[in-house]
Amino acid sequence: MRAERGVRARVMVLSGEALAGSAWREAELSLDGGIRVRFIKAGSPAGEDFFSFSSIVDLGFRVPPYLDAKEAFAIRFGDRTLVIAPGDNPLIYSREEFEDFTHAVFEALLRGRPAFFWGGEEGTGWGRGYLWVVGRGKLLLVGPTGAPVLSFSSVIRANVETVGDKKAWFFERYTPTGVATVYVHLPERSTRLFVLRYLARFLGGAGYLPNIADEFPEVLKDITLPPISAEEREVLMALMSGIDPLELPGMLRMESRRVEEIYDRLIKKGLLRLVGIRKIVEPTPLAEASLKLEEGEADEKG
Template structure:
Protein backbone atom coordinates (compact mmCIF):
# COMPACT_ATOMS: atom_id res chain seq x y z
CA UNK A 1 0.00 0.00 0.00
CA UNK A 2 1.30 3.46 -0.92
CA UNK A 3 0.46 6.99 0.22
CA UNK A 4 1.48 10.42 -1.03
CA UNK A 5 2.24 12.41 2.10
CA UNK A 6 4.45 14.87 3.90
CA UNK A 7 6.93 13.38 6.38
CA UNK A 8 9.49 14.52 8.90
CA UNK A 9 11.90 12.64 11.12
CA UNK A 10 12.75 13.63 14.70
CA UNK A 11 15.46 11.93 16.73
CA UNK A 12 16.42 11.92 20.40
CA UNK A 13 20.07 12.68 19.62
CA UNK A 14 19.60 15.63 17.25
CA UNK A 15 18.13 19.03 18.10
CA UNK A 16 18.19 20.46 14.58
CA UNK A 17 15.05 22.02 13.12
CA UNK A 18 12.88 19.38 11.46
CA UNK A 19 11.92 19.66 7.80
CA UNK A 20 8.74 18.39 6.19
CA UNK A 21 9.39 16.67 2.85
CA UNK A 22 7.33 15.10 0.06
CA UNK A 23 7.27 11.31 0.27
CA UNK A 24 5.61 8.23 -1.06
CA UNK A 25 5.12 6.08 2.03
CA UNK A 26 5.05 2.39 1.23
CA UNK A 27 3.67 -0.12 3.72
CA UNK A 28 4.49 -3.81 3.87
CA UNK A 29 4.35 -6.53 6.53
CA UNK A 30 7.74 -5.66 7.98
CA UNK A 31 7.61 -1.87 8.08
CA UNK A 32 7.33 1.42 6.23
CA UNK A 33 9.54 2.57 3.37
CA UNK A 34 9.82 6.32 2.85
CA UNK A 35 10.49 7.24 -0.77
CA UNK A 36 11.56 10.88 -0.80
CA UNK A 37 10.27 12.66 -3.88
CA UNK A 38 11.66 15.71 -5.69
CA UNK A 39 10.16 16.96 -8.94
CA UNK A 40 8.30 13.68 -9.30
CA UNK A 41 11.42 11.50 -8.94
CA UNK A 42 12.36 9.28 -6.00
CA UNK A 43 15.74 10.56 -4.78
CA UNK A 44 16.16 8.62 -1.54
CA UNK A 45 14.70 5.66 0.36
CA UNK A 46 14.58 4.89 4.08
CA UNK A 47 13.24 1.77 5.82
CA UNK A 48 11.60 1.82 9.24
CA UNK A 49 11.03 -1.72 10.51
CA UNK A 50 8.16 -2.69 12.78
CA UNK A 51 10.60 -4.80 14.81
CA UNK A 52 11.93 -1.50 16.21
CA UNK A 53 8.48 0.08 16.70
CA UNK A 54 7.74 0.95 20.35
CA UNK A 55 4.76 3.32 20.09
CA UNK A 56 2.25 4.47 17.51
CA UNK A 57 -0.51 7.08 17.27
CA UNK A 58 0.85 9.21 20.10
CA UNK A 59 0.02 12.90 20.56
CA UNK A 60 2.01 15.31 18.40
CA UNK A 61 2.59 18.86 19.73
CA UNK A 62 1.12 21.63 17.58
CA UNK A 63 4.49 23.36 17.31
CA UNK A 64 5.87 20.28 15.53
CA UNK A 65 2.97 19.85 13.11
CA UNK A 66 3.14 21.09 9.54
CA UNK A 67 -0.40 22.46 9.89
CA UNK A 68 -2.12 22.09 13.31
CA UNK A 69 -5.55 22.04 11.63
CA UNK A 70 -4.73 18.87 9.69
CA UNK A 71 -4.52 15.26 10.83
CA UNK A 72 -1.07 13.97 11.75
CA UNK A 73 0.13 10.50 12.66
CA UNK A 74 3.29 9.46 14.48
CA UNK A 75 5.34 6.31 14.95
CA UNK A 76 8.16 5.92 17.47
CA UNK A 77 11.08 3.59 16.81
CA UNK A 78 13.94 2.63 19.13
CA UNK A 79 17.34 1.82 17.68
CA UNK A 80 20.87 1.67 19.11
CA UNK A 81 21.45 5.40 18.70
CA UNK A 82 18.23 6.34 20.51
CA UNK A 83 14.64 7.07 19.52
CA UNK A 84 13.30 8.11 16.12
CA UNK A 85 9.90 9.68 15.48
CA UNK A 86 8.37 9.32 12.03
CA UNK A 87 5.56 11.84 11.53
CA UNK A 88 3.13 11.83 8.61
CA UNK A 89 0.54 14.31 7.41
CA UNK A 90 -0.93 15.67 4.17
CA UNK A 91 -0.01 18.66 2.06
CA UNK A 92 -2.40 21.32 0.77
CA UNK A 93 -2.98 20.12 -2.82
CA UNK A 94 -6.14 17.92 -2.86
CA UNK A 95 -5.16 16.59 -6.28
CA UNK A 96 -2.09 14.96 -4.73
CA UNK A 97 -3.01 14.36 -1.09
CA UNK A 98 -6.14 12.40 -0.16
CA UNK A 99 -7.54 12.28 3.39
CA UNK A 100 -9.34 8.95 2.82
CA UNK A 101 -6.12 7.35 1.62
CA UNK A 102 -4.36 8.81 4.67
CA UNK A 103 -6.94 7.27 7.04
CA UNK A 104 -6.80 3.92 5.23
CA UNK A 105 -3.01 3.94 5.42
CA UNK A 106 -3.14 4.46 9.20
CA UNK A 107 -5.65 1.63 9.59
CA UNK A 108 -3.39 -0.58 7.49
CA UNK A 109 -0.47 0.16 9.84
CA UNK A 110 -2.50 -1.10 12.79
CA UNK A 111 -3.60 -4.08 10.74
CA UNK A 112 0.03 -4.92 9.94
CA UNK A 113 1.17 -4.76 13.57
CA UNK A 114 -1.89 -6.25 15.30
CA UNK A 115 -4.02 -8.42 13.02
CA UNK A 116 -3.69 -12.13 13.69
CA UNK A 117 -1.66 -11.71 16.90
CA UNK A 118 -2.39 -14.28 19.60
CA UNK A 119 -3.68 -13.60 23.09
CA UNK A 120 -5.31 -15.44 25.98
CA UNK A 121 -8.97 -14.85 26.79
CA UNK A 122 -11.14 -15.87 29.71
CA UNK A 123 -14.50 -15.20 28.14
CA UNK A 124 -17.51 -14.16 30.26
CA UNK A 125 -15.80 -14.85 33.59
CA UNK A 126 -18.75 -13.13 35.25
CA UNK A 127 -22.34 -12.58 34.17
CA UNK A 128 -24.66 -10.21 35.98
CA UNK A 129 -22.15 -10.00 38.83
CA UNK A 130 -22.05 -13.77 39.33
CA UNK A 131 -18.92 -15.85 38.71
CA UNK A 132 -19.18 -18.14 35.69
CA UNK A 133 -17.42 -21.35 36.78
CA UNK A 134 -17.49 -22.69 33.21
CA UNK A 135 -15.26 -19.87 31.95
CA UNK A 136 -11.72 -21.02 31.20
CA UNK A 137 -8.60 -19.42 29.75
CA UNK A 138 -8.06 -20.30 26.10
CA UNK A 139 -6.23 -18.94 23.07
CA UNK A 140 -7.78 -16.04 21.16
CA UNK A 141 -6.80 -13.82 18.28
CA UNK A 142 -6.79 -10.07 17.64
CA UNK A 143 -8.48 -9.12 14.37
CA UNK A 144 -8.42 -5.65 12.85
CA UNK A 145 -11.07 -4.86 10.23
CA UNK A 146 -11.17 -1.80 7.99
CA UNK A 147 -13.40 -1.92 4.95
CA UNK A 148 -15.97 0.34 3.34
CA UNK A 149 -15.35 3.11 5.84
CA UNK A 150 -16.12 0.79 8.78
CA UNK A 151 -13.43 0.03 11.34
CA UNK A 152 -13.31 -2.30 14.30
CA UNK A 153 -11.01 -4.34 16.49
CA UNK A 154 -12.18 -7.79 17.55
CA UNK A 155 -11.06 -10.40 20.03
CA UNK A 156 -12.01 -13.76 18.55
CA UNK A 157 -12.13 -17.09 20.35
CA UNK A 158 -13.89 -19.62 18.17
CA UNK A 159 -17.48 -18.42 17.83
CA UNK A 160 -17.07 -15.97 20.70
CA UNK A 161 -16.38 -12.44 19.47
CA UNK A 162 -15.85 -9.16 21.33
CA UNK A 163 -16.01 -5.91 19.39
CA UNK A 164 -13.77 -3.41 21.14
CA UNK A 165 -15.57 -0.54 19.38
CA UNK A 166 -19.23 -1.56 19.62
CA UNK A 167 -19.47 -3.93 22.61
CA UNK A 168 -16.98 -2.46 25.07
CA UNK A 169 -18.54 -0.80 28.13
CA UNK A 170 -15.56 -0.48 30.46
CA UNK A 171 -11.90 -1.41 30.69
CA UNK A 172 -9.52 -1.78 33.63
CA UNK A 173 -6.31 -3.61 34.45
CA UNK A 174 -6.46 -6.34 37.06
CA UNK A 175 -4.08 -8.98 38.37
CA UNK A 176 -5.47 -12.44 37.72
CA UNK A 177 -4.30 -16.04 37.87
CA UNK A 178 -3.35 -17.60 34.55
CA UNK A 179 -2.19 -21.15 35.04
CA UNK A 180 0.55 -21.07 37.68
CA UNK A 181 1.39 -17.38 37.33
CA UNK A 182 -0.17 -14.04 38.17
CA UNK A 183 -0.51 -11.64 35.23
CA UNK A 184 -1.88 -8.17 34.60
CA UNK A 185 -4.80 -8.59 32.23
CA UNK A 186 -7.30 -6.25 30.62
CA UNK A 187 -10.62 -6.57 32.41
CA UNK A 188 -13.24 -6.01 29.71
CA UNK A 189 -16.85 -5.27 30.60
CA UNK A 190 -18.79 -5.74 27.38
CA UNK A 191 -22.10 -6.63 25.84
CA UNK A 192 -22.68 -10.20 24.73
CA UNK A 193 -26.09 -11.35 23.49
CA UNK A 194 -27.79 -8.33 25.13
CA UNK A 195 -26.15 -9.10 28.48
CA UNK A 196 -23.33 -7.31 30.26
CA UNK A 197 -20.45 -9.70 30.99
CA UNK A 198 -16.84 -9.42 32.15
CA UNK A 199 -14.00 -11.10 30.30
CA UNK A 200 -10.22 -11.03 30.83
CA UNK A 201 -7.76 -10.50 27.99
CA UNK A 202 -4.04 -11.17 28.41
CA UNK A 203 -1.61 -10.16 25.67
CA UNK A 204 1.89 -11.42 26.53
CA UNK A 205 3.57 -8.48 24.81
CA UNK A 206 3.21 -5.14 26.59
CA UNK A 207 4.06 -3.46 23.29
CA UNK A 208 1.17 -5.12 21.47
CA UNK A 209 -1.17 -4.23 24.33
CA UNK A 210 -0.12 -0.58 23.94
CA UNK A 211 -0.68 -0.72 20.17
CA UNK A 212 -4.19 -2.14 20.68
CA UNK A 213 -5.00 0.58 23.21
CA UNK A 214 -3.75 3.20 20.76
CA UNK A 215 -6.10 1.84 18.10
CA UNK A 216 -9.05 1.99 20.48
CA UNK A 217 -8.06 5.56 21.36
CA UNK A 218 -8.00 6.44 17.67
CA UNK A 219 -11.43 5.11 16.77
CA UNK A 220 -13.26 3.74 19.80
CA UNK A 221 -16.32 5.47 21.30
CA UNK A 222 -15.71 7.36 24.58
CA UNK A 223 -12.26 5.83 24.57
CA UNK A 224 -10.55 8.58 26.56
CA UNK A 225 -12.65 7.93 29.67
CA UNK A 226 -11.80 4.23 29.42
CA UNK A 227 -8.12 4.88 28.89
CA UNK A 228 -7.83 7.13 31.95
CA UNK A 229 -8.55 4.05 34.06
CA UNK A 230 -5.52 2.18 32.75
CA UNK A 231 -3.16 5.09 32.13
CA UNK A 232 -1.12 4.38 35.28
CA UNK A 233 0.07 1.14 33.69
CA UNK A 234 1.15 2.89 30.50
CA UNK A 235 3.27 6.00 30.94
CA UNK A 236 2.91 6.73 27.22
CA UNK A 237 -0.88 6.96 27.51
CA UNK A 238 -0.73 8.95 30.75
CA UNK A 239 1.59 11.56 29.24
CA UNK A 240 -0.68 11.98 26.24
CA UNK A 241 -3.77 12.42 28.43
CA UNK A 242 -2.01 14.98 30.61
CA UNK A 243 -0.75 16.89 27.57
CA UNK A 244 -4.24 16.89 26.07
CA UNK A 245 -5.74 18.19 29.31
CA UNK A 246 -3.21 21.01 29.41
CA UNK A 247 -3.95 21.88 25.79
CA UNK A 248 -7.69 21.95 26.51
CA UNK A 249 -7.07 24.09 29.59
CA UNK A 250 -5.17 26.66 27.51
CA UNK A 251 -8.02 26.76 24.98
CA UNK A 252 -10.66 27.12 27.69
CA UNK A 253 -8.75 29.92 29.36
CA UNK A 254 -9.22 31.96 26.17
CA UNK A 255 -12.92 32.17 27.10
CA UNK A 256 -13.49 35.29 29.20
CA UNK A 257 -14.57 34.87 32.86
CA UNK A 258 -17.93 36.51 32.07
CA UNK A 259 -18.65 33.99 29.33
CA UNK A 260 -17.59 31.12 31.57
CA UNK A 261 -20.01 32.33 34.27
CA UNK A 262 -22.85 32.66 31.77
CA UNK A 263 -22.20 29.16 30.38
CA UNK A 264 -22.35 27.57 33.82
CA UNK A 265 -25.39 29.61 34.90
CA UNK A 266 -27.34 28.51 31.82
CA UNK A 267 -26.11 24.95 32.29
CA UNK A 268 -27.42 25.09 35.89
CA UNK A 269 -30.88 26.12 34.70
CA UNK A 270 -30.86 29.86 35.47
CA UNK A 271 -33.46 31.77 33.41
CA UNK A 272 -31.63 33.57 30.54
CA UNK A 273 -33.63 36.73 31.31
CA UNK A 274 -32.40 36.69 34.92
CA UNK A 275 -28.71 36.08 34.22
CA UNK A 276 -27.83 39.76 34.66
CA UNK A 277 -29.35 39.80 38.14
CA UNK A 278 -27.78 36.46 39.09
CA UNK A 279 -24.29 37.54 38.02
CA UNK A 280 -24.58 41.22 38.86
CA UNK A 281 -23.95 42.33 35.27
CA UNK A 282 -25.81 45.08 33.42
CA UNK A 283 -28.57 43.70 31.21
CA UNK A 284 -27.19 45.41 28.07
CA UNK A 285 -23.79 43.84 28.73
CA UNK A 286 -25.37 40.40 28.99
CA UNK A 287 -27.20 41.00 25.68
CA UNK A 288 -23.90 41.96 24.04
CA UNK A 289 -22.16 38.87 25.41
CA UNK A 290 -25.08 36.70 24.23
CA UNK A 291 -24.59 38.06 20.70
CA UNK A 292 -20.89 37.22 20.80
CA UNK A 293 -21.55 33.71 22.10
CA UNK A 294 -24.20 33.10 19.45
CA UNK A 295 -21.67 34.10 16.78
CA UNK A 296 -19.14 31.74 18.37
CA UNK A 297 -21.60 28.85 18.24
CA UNK A 298 -21.86 28.50 22.03
CA UNK A 299 -25.48 29.67 22.33
CA UNK A 300 -28.59 29.48 20.20
CA UNK A 301 -31.76 31.57 20.26
CA UNK A 302 -34.81 29.50 21.17
CA UNK A 303 -37.30 32.40 21.56
CA UNK A 304 -37.43 36.12 21.00
CA UNK A 305 -35.97 38.54 23.59
CA UNK A 306 -32.75 36.51 23.64
CA UNK A 307 -34.17 33.43 25.30
CA UNK A 308 -31.07 31.36 24.68
CA UNK A 309 -29.84 27.87 25.38
CA UNK A 310 -26.48 26.14 25.21
CA UNK A 311 -25.49 24.51 21.95
CA UNK A 312 -23.79 21.11 21.97
CA UNK A 313 -20.42 22.89 21.75
CA UNK A 314 -21.41 25.08 24.67
CA UNK A 315 -22.31 22.04 26.78
CA UNK A 316 -19.03 20.33 25.90
CA UNK A 317 -17.11 23.40 27.06
CA UNK A 318 -19.01 23.52 30.36
CA UNK A 319 -18.32 19.83 30.98
CA UNK A 320 -14.61 20.37 30.34
CA UNK A 321 -14.50 23.44 32.59
CA UNK A 322 -16.24 21.59 35.40
CA UNK A 323 -13.95 18.57 34.97
CA UNK A 324 -10.86 20.76 35.07
CA UNK A 325 -12.14 22.57 38.15
CA UNK A 326 -12.21 26.04 36.67
CA UNK A 327 -15.80 26.98 37.44
CA UNK A 328 -17.71 26.99 40.68
CA UNK A 329 -21.21 28.07 41.64
Protein backbone atom coordinates (compact mmCIF):
# COMPACT_ATOMS: atom_id res chain seq x y z
CA MET A 1 0.00 0.00 0.00
CA ARG A 2 1.30 3.47 -0.84
CA ALA A 3 0.73 4.72 2.73
CA GLU A 4 3.00 2.00 4.15
CA ARG A 5 5.85 3.24 1.95
CA GLY A 6 5.48 6.67 3.52
CA VAL A 7 3.38 9.79 3.26
CA ARG A 8 4.49 13.37 3.71
CA ALA A 9 2.49 15.38 6.24
CA ARG A 10 2.55 18.18 8.77
CA VAL A 11 2.82 16.82 12.30
CA MET A 12 2.22 18.11 15.81
CA VAL A 13 2.79 16.11 18.99
CA LEU A 14 0.63 17.28 21.89
CA SER A 15 0.77 16.30 25.53
CA GLY A 16 -1.78 16.24 28.32
CA GLU A 17 -5.55 16.61 28.27
CA ALA A 18 -5.25 20.30 27.48
CA LEU A 19 -3.67 19.36 24.16
CA ALA A 20 -0.90 21.88 24.66
CA GLY A 21 2.01 21.26 22.35
CA SER A 22 4.58 22.60 19.98
CA ALA A 23 4.44 24.02 16.47
CA TRP A 24 3.80 22.11 13.27
CA ARG A 25 6.75 20.15 11.86
CA GLU A 26 7.36 18.47 8.52
CA ALA A 27 7.61 14.69 8.60
CA GLU A 28 7.50 11.46 6.64
CA LEU A 29 5.06 8.91 8.12
CA SER A 30 5.09 5.15 7.71
CA LEU A 31 3.44 2.12 9.33
CA ASP A 32 5.52 -0.48 11.12
CA GLY A 33 3.62 -1.97 14.08
CA GLY A 34 2.68 1.60 14.78
CA ILE A 35 3.31 5.00 13.26
CA ARG A 36 6.93 5.92 12.63
CA VAL A 37 7.48 9.66 12.32
CA ARG A 38 10.68 10.83 10.62
CA PHE A 39 10.98 14.58 11.04
CA ILE A 40 12.36 16.73 8.24
CA LYS A 41 13.93 20.18 8.49
CA ALA A 42 15.16 22.08 5.45
CA GLY A 43 14.95 18.87 3.45
CA SER A 44 17.19 16.87 5.81
CA PRO A 45 16.41 14.26 8.52
CA ALA A 46 15.78 15.86 11.92
CA GLY A 47 15.12 12.94 14.27
CA GLU A 48 12.26 10.49 14.60
CA ASP A 49 9.56 9.27 16.97
CA PHE A 50 7.47 6.11 17.20
CA PHE A 51 3.86 5.59 18.31
CA SER A 52 2.78 1.99 18.92
CA PHE A 53 -0.65 0.76 17.79
CA SER A 54 -0.99 -1.04 21.13
CA SER A 55 -1.03 2.35 22.92
CA ILE A 56 -3.87 3.91 20.88
CA VAL A 57 -6.74 5.12 23.07
CA ASP A 58 -8.81 6.98 20.48
CA LEU A 59 -8.48 8.35 16.96
CA GLY A 60 -10.32 10.39 14.37
CA PHE A 61 -11.70 12.82 16.93
CA ARG A 62 -12.18 16.52 16.36
CA VAL A 63 -9.17 18.71 17.16
CA PRO A 64 -9.40 22.13 18.83
CA PRO A 65 -10.01 24.95 16.32
CA TYR A 66 -7.00 26.93 17.58
CA LEU A 67 -4.74 24.39 15.89
CA ASP A 68 -5.90 25.82 12.57
CA ALA A 69 -5.63 22.44 10.86
CA LYS A 70 -7.99 21.67 8.03
CA GLU A 71 -8.38 17.93 7.37
CA ALA A 72 -6.40 17.11 10.52
CA PHE A 73 -6.42 13.54 11.82
CA ALA A 74 -5.73 13.04 15.53
CA ILE A 75 -4.65 9.88 17.35
CA ARG A 76 -4.36 9.67 21.14
CA PHE A 77 -1.65 7.45 22.58
CA GLY A 78 -1.98 7.55 26.38
CA ASP A 79 -0.89 11.04 27.44
CA ARG A 80 0.36 12.01 23.98
CA THR A 81 -1.69 12.98 20.95
CA LEU A 82 -0.35 12.84 17.40
CA VAL A 83 -2.04 15.26 15.00
CA ILE A 84 -1.28 14.92 11.30
CA ALA A 85 -2.52 16.97 8.37
CA PRO A 86 -1.73 17.40 4.67
CA GLY A 87 -0.10 20.61 3.58
CA ASP A 88 -1.28 22.96 0.86
CA ASN A 89 1.53 22.46 -1.65
CA PRO A 90 0.43 19.71 -4.10
CA LEU A 91 4.04 19.25 -5.21
CA ILE A 92 4.92 17.98 -1.74
CA TYR A 93 1.68 16.67 -0.28
CA SER A 94 -0.92 14.29 -1.64
CA ARG A 95 -4.38 14.37 -0.07
CA GLU A 96 -5.18 11.03 -1.68
CA GLU A 97 -2.14 9.39 -0.09
CA PHE A 98 -2.96 11.08 3.20
CA GLU A 99 -6.44 9.53 3.16
CA ASP A 100 -4.88 6.19 2.24
CA PHE A 101 -2.64 6.53 5.27
CA THR A 102 -5.43 7.31 7.73
CA HIS A 103 -7.42 4.39 6.34
CA ALA A 104 -4.40 2.10 6.71
CA VAL A 105 -4.18 3.06 10.40
CA PHE A 106 -7.80 2.01 10.93
CA GLU A 107 -7.26 -1.14 8.92
CA ALA A 108 -4.30 -2.16 11.08
CA LEU A 109 -6.39 -1.60 14.22
CA LEU A 110 -9.57 -3.37 13.08
CA ARG A 111 -8.37 -6.26 10.92
CA GLY A 112 -8.84 -9.58 12.71
CA ARG A 113 -10.57 -8.19 15.81
CA PRO A 114 -12.97 -10.76 17.34
CA ALA A 115 -16.70 -10.38 16.79
CA PHE A 116 -19.75 -12.53 17.53
CA PHE A 117 -22.92 -12.69 15.46
CA TRP A 118 -26.39 -14.20 15.81
CA GLY A 119 -29.22 -14.27 13.29
CA GLY A 120 -31.92 -14.29 15.97
CA GLU A 121 -33.19 -17.82 15.29
CA GLU A 122 -34.31 -19.80 18.34
CA GLY A 123 -32.16 -22.78 19.15
CA THR A 124 -29.06 -21.30 17.53
CA GLY A 125 -26.10 -19.84 19.28
CA TRP A 126 -23.63 -17.06 18.63
CA GLY A 127 -21.20 -17.55 15.79
CA ARG A 128 -17.62 -16.41 16.17
CA GLY A 129 -16.08 -14.24 13.50
CA TYR A 130 -13.78 -11.30 13.05
CA LEU A 131 -13.61 -7.89 11.42
CA TRP A 132 -12.02 -7.35 8.04
CA VAL A 133 -11.46 -4.33 5.79
CA VAL A 134 -11.45 -4.75 2.01
CA GLY A 135 -11.29 -1.12 0.91
CA ARG A 136 -12.06 2.41 1.97
CA GLY A 137 -15.48 2.39 3.65
CA LYS A 138 -15.79 -1.40 3.22
CA LEU A 139 -15.77 -2.82 6.73
CA LEU A 140 -16.98 -6.42 7.00
CA LEU A 141 -17.79 -8.94 9.68
CA VAL A 142 -16.76 -12.34 8.37
CA GLY A 143 -17.35 -15.83 9.72
CA PRO A 144 -14.71 -18.39 10.74
CA THR A 145 -14.23 -19.49 7.11
CA GLY A 146 -13.87 -15.91 5.89
CA ALA A 147 -17.35 -15.76 4.35
CA PRO A 148 -18.97 -12.31 4.78
CA VAL A 149 -21.70 -12.12 7.42
CA LEU A 150 -22.26 -8.36 7.36
CA SER A 151 -21.12 -5.34 5.38
CA PHE A 152 -21.55 -2.26 7.55
CA SER A 153 -22.27 -0.19 4.44
CA SER A 154 -25.42 -2.27 3.79
CA VAL A 155 -27.02 -1.40 7.15
CA ILE A 156 -30.23 0.62 7.00
CA ARG A 157 -31.28 0.58 10.68
CA ALA A 158 -29.49 -0.12 13.94
CA ASN A 159 -30.09 -0.22 17.68
CA VAL A 160 -28.44 -1.46 20.84
CA GLU A 161 -30.15 -4.45 22.45
CA THR A 162 -29.38 -6.87 25.27
CA VAL A 163 -29.37 -10.54 24.31
CA GLY A 164 -28.82 -12.75 27.32
CA ASP A 165 -25.67 -11.50 28.97
CA LYS A 166 -24.45 -9.65 25.89
CA LYS A 167 -24.88 -6.07 24.74
CA ALA A 168 -25.25 -6.25 20.99
CA TRP A 169 -25.77 -4.01 18.00
CA PHE A 170 -28.92 -5.04 16.16
CA PHE A 171 -28.71 -4.37 12.42
CA GLU A 172 -31.19 -4.45 9.58
CA ARG A 173 -29.38 -4.58 6.28
CA TYR A 174 -29.94 -5.12 2.60
CA THR A 175 -29.14 -8.53 1.10
CA PRO A 176 -29.66 -9.89 -2.45
CA THR A 177 -32.88 -11.55 -1.23
CA GLY A 178 -34.26 -8.57 0.71
CA VAL A 179 -33.86 -7.11 4.18
CA ALA A 180 -32.30 -9.35 6.84
CA THR A 181 -31.31 -8.86 10.48
CA VAL A 182 -28.28 -9.77 12.54
CA TYR A 183 -27.03 -9.15 16.07
CA VAL A 184 -23.35 -8.22 16.45
CA HIS A 185 -21.45 -8.37 19.73
CA LEU A 186 -18.01 -6.77 19.86
CA PRO A 187 -16.55 -7.86 23.21
CA GLU A 188 -13.78 -5.25 23.40
CA ARG A 189 -14.71 -1.67 24.21
CA SER A 190 -11.83 -0.35 22.12
CA THR A 191 -13.11 -2.29 19.10
CA ARG A 192 -16.54 -0.71 19.43
CA LEU A 193 -14.98 2.74 19.65
CA PHE A 194 -12.69 2.18 16.66
CA VAL A 195 -15.58 0.82 14.56
CA LEU A 196 -17.70 3.88 15.34
CA ARG A 197 -14.83 6.20 14.47
CA TYR A 198 -14.25 4.31 11.22
CA LEU A 199 -17.90 4.51 10.21
CA ALA A 200 -18.02 8.21 11.05
CA ARG A 201 -14.99 8.93 8.86
CA PHE A 202 -15.42 6.60 5.92
CA LEU A 203 -19.18 6.07 5.68
CA GLY A 204 -20.22 9.71 5.81
CA GLY A 205 -21.35 9.42 9.42
CA ALA A 206 -23.62 6.45 8.59
CA GLY A 207 -27.23 7.50 9.11
CA TYR A 208 -27.72 4.94 11.88
CA LEU A 209 -24.62 5.89 13.89
CA PRO A 210 -26.33 7.98 16.61
CA ASN A 211 -28.43 4.93 17.56
CA ILE A 212 -25.41 2.81 18.54
CA ALA A 213 -22.99 5.44 19.86
CA ASP A 214 -24.57 6.26 23.25
CA GLU A 215 -21.74 4.41 24.99
CA PHE A 216 -19.32 7.02 23.66
CA PRO A 217 -20.55 10.63 24.15
CA GLU A 218 -17.31 11.86 22.57
CA VAL A 219 -18.26 10.10 19.32
CA LEU A 220 -21.75 11.60 19.31
CA LYS A 221 -20.22 15.03 19.87
CA ASP A 222 -17.80 14.59 16.97
CA ILE A 223 -20.17 13.14 14.39
CA THR A 224 -19.73 15.24 11.26
CA LEU A 225 -23.17 16.29 10.18
CA PRO A 226 -23.53 17.01 6.47
CA PRO A 227 -24.50 20.57 5.51
CA ILE A 228 -28.05 20.94 4.25
CA SER A 229 -29.66 23.67 2.19
CA ALA A 230 -32.76 25.56 3.27
CA GLU A 231 -34.79 23.53 0.76
CA GLU A 232 -33.44 20.22 2.10
CA ARG A 233 -34.13 21.35 5.65
CA GLU A 234 -37.74 22.20 4.75
CA VAL A 235 -38.26 18.72 3.28
CA LEU A 236 -36.63 17.02 6.28
CA MET A 237 -38.75 18.94 8.78
CA ALA A 238 -41.91 18.11 6.83
CA LEU A 239 -41.07 14.40 6.84
CA MET A 240 -40.20 14.47 10.53
CA SER A 241 -43.55 16.10 11.28
CA GLY A 242 -45.25 12.99 9.88
CA ILE A 243 -46.20 14.08 6.35
CA ASP A 244 -46.48 11.17 3.92
CA PRO A 245 -43.51 11.37 1.49
CA LEU A 246 -45.88 10.80 -1.44
CA GLU A 247 -48.06 13.74 -0.38
CA LEU A 248 -45.17 16.08 0.40
CA PRO A 249 -44.86 17.64 -3.12
CA GLY A 250 -48.44 18.89 -2.90
CA MET A 251 -48.06 20.08 0.68
CA LEU A 252 -44.94 22.09 -0.17
CA ARG A 253 -46.19 23.11 -3.64
CA MET A 254 -43.15 21.60 -5.33
CA GLU A 255 -42.90 19.46 -8.42
CA SER A 256 -42.61 15.73 -7.72
CA ARG A 257 -39.39 15.48 -9.73
CA ARG A 258 -37.84 18.29 -7.66
CA VAL A 259 -38.79 16.59 -4.40
CA GLU A 260 -37.37 13.27 -5.59
CA GLU A 261 -34.10 14.99 -6.45
CA ILE A 262 -33.98 16.36 -2.90
CA TYR A 263 -34.74 12.88 -1.53
CA ASP A 264 -31.80 11.51 -3.56
CA ARG A 265 -29.43 14.14 -2.14
CA LEU A 266 -30.57 13.50 1.41
CA ILE A 267 -30.19 9.74 0.96
CA LYS A 268 -26.60 10.25 -0.23
CA LYS A 269 -25.93 12.41 2.84
CA GLY A 270 -27.25 9.67 5.14
CA LEU A 271 -30.21 11.78 6.28
CA LEU A 272 -32.94 9.71 4.60
CA ARG A 273 -33.33 6.02 3.90
CA LEU A 274 -35.55 4.17 1.47
CA VAL A 275 -38.26 2.06 3.07
CA GLY A 276 -40.30 1.23 -0.03
CA ILE A 277 -40.65 1.72 -3.75
CA ARG A 278 -41.72 4.99 -5.38
CA LYS A 279 -39.44 7.03 -3.10
CA ILE A 280 -41.03 6.01 0.20
CA VAL A 281 -38.46 7.46 2.59
CA GLU A 282 -38.00 8.25 6.26
CA PRO A 283 -35.47 10.36 8.20
CA THR A 284 -32.50 8.62 9.79
CA PRO A 285 -31.23 9.26 13.35
CA LEU A 286 -28.52 11.40 11.73
CA ALA A 287 -31.22 13.71 10.34
CA GLU A 288 -32.66 14.19 13.81
CA ALA A 289 -29.20 14.94 15.18
CA SER A 290 -28.57 17.43 12.35
CA LEU A 291 -31.73 19.41 13.01
CA LYS A 292 -31.18 19.36 16.77
CA LEU A 293 -27.68 20.73 16.24
CA GLU A 294 -29.05 23.53 14.05
CA GLU A 295 -31.61 24.38 16.72
CA GLY A 296 -28.94 24.40 19.40
CA GLU A 297 -26.68 26.70 17.39
CA ALA A 298 -29.61 29.03 16.74
CA ASP A 299 -30.37 29.16 20.48
CA GLU A 300 -26.74 30.00 21.26
CA LYS A 301 -26.71 32.83 18.70
CA GLY A 302 -30.00 34.12 20.08
